[in-house]
């Protein structure tokens with residue numbers, strides 16, 4: 001029994017840290033790739049609901065990429081949105097965006 005609890009505990013800790021790692025990675029992507037146009041940062045992220053982010057980030061973020069590729073004002077982001085790196089890392093970005101969406105219940109830390 002004790003052994004079982006121990007395994008359960010370590011599994012829980014493992015899954016918490018790995019999802020935090022994805023959110024952290026997503027945040028780094030956001031800061032590096034999105035922030036210079038969307039200067040409002042986390043406020044910008046929390047303007048949208050989870051369902052909205054989910055829709056934009058489906059199929060490895062294709063709808064979000066398309067929206068920017070169609071908009072001339074976002075020209076500087078085209079190279080990134082067309083890159084394979086964007087698609088490959090889109091799930092981290094998605095985690096981060098969902099975590100701080102309007103209705104996620106999470107308030108960004110004030111730092």
Ligand code: HEC
Nearest residue numbers: 030033034035036037038056067068071073074075076077
């Ligand atoms: C080169 C500038 C630029 C970069 C980089 C950029 N965006 Fe945008 N983004 C725009 C512009 C321009 C629009 C259109 C806004 C408008 O027309 O008012 C937009 C619109 C959006 C919207 C609104 C979509 C909607 O449904 O209304 C979202 C969400 C968004 N961007 C997220 C992101 C994310 C996430 C990233 C980083 C992966 C990113 N953007 C990177 C320029 C940029």
